[in-house]
Amino acid sequence: MDIEQIIENIELHYLKLTNECRCELKDFSKVITLDRGTVVVREGQFSDKTFFIAKGSARAFYLKNSKDITDWFAFENHFICSINSFFLNVPSPHFIEVLEPSILLEISRDRANELSDKYREFDRLSKMVITHTMLQLQERIVSVQFETAQQKYDNLLNIRPDIIRRVALTHIASYLGITLETLSRIRNPKNRI
């Protein structure tokens, strides 16, 4: 998959760019091909990069009392970054790891800002991405805040079935805020009420 194709996918999923903007984006960004399990951002690092997933999947996670807690999943045609580091320019509390063999497009914050300043459409595109992220976070809070483990799982099945198909249960459990054991019991139809 080459960079032209990837940018085409971005345009298909978000919005059309002018030729000029497209060319500049091409010059400013970098395609990276990664093995399953590769870590692209580490805790403590100032990560000023955002990644568009052209192929594969990734997750953001952090360590809390040395427990691995997944915060975010991203699949094809979505962006992932260390939100805090990218937007606030602080050391990343998160790791970002690729879950499958993946192809990412890497864009730095400075370059993205340049493009946003110069091209109105690119600014709109980035606003779209941010808005979308905000809405997903909102949805997730409602789910995490006041539902039982069973409801949280059912909910995830409804709104993000892709996650359950492609991701290890350990990661899903921490994403839902429950233990792996509880998730396992929930999934076993025998334990259903």
Next chain:
Amino acid sequence: MDIEQIIENIELHYLKLTNECRCELKDFSKVITLDRGTVVVREGQFSDKTFFIAKGSARAFYLKNSKDITDWFAFENHFICSINSFFLNVPSPHFIEVLEPSILLEISRDRANELSDKYREFDRLSKMVITHTMLQLQERIVSVQFETAQQKYDNLLNIRPDIIRRVALTHIASYLGITLETLSRIRNPKNRI
């Protein structure tokens, strides 16, 4: 407090607008003065309004099994809206209620979009607000997902002390995802471990 002053506050808190944009914003928006407890958005309503809080405070909440669950607090110089309804144009799952005697600036989505299209600065301003909201939501998930009731409360004390000073405990409890009783025990130093 008149509309000129309010817009000045917006500019101080976010960014400076051109004269033209400022005038248009003035024409497009409406100042509303409200008593404590007034509901400005109801569940089921298509609410295409966003509110800038010039004075006072507000909360967004929803009913889950007829329990009142607070989802968001907003104070002076911040915006509040039914995120879902405003951005996705669906019926609002939320109510929005004013917690103190308040002065709000009401802006409709269509008008906001017009301003965003016409004035680059206004688009930047709205992107700032959205980014800020996204970051707050992110922070909140980390807190809700894997902390004890005590930690959640301590956390809130650190990052949003304003909430604890100005809001009823019932609302704080549901915002944290715990019961009023648990919150009460946590606040009592005798029960500290």
Next chain:
DNA sequence: CGCCGAGTTGAACTGAATCAAGAAACGTGG
């Protein structure tokens, strides 16, 4: 074949919910 990571199952424990009652604070009208 035997090891290893991922998931399942079981039993005991615990933090927070629920239910129920009472105390404080708050506002309104006499």
Next chain:
DNA sequence: CCACGTTTCTTGATTCAGTTCAACTCGGCG
């Protein structure tokens, strides 16, 4: 300024969903 009702918060006893810890199963792979 006090008496009253209402709302807000506290305290106690009991219950339960989900955690923890530990052992076991299963499927892939060198």
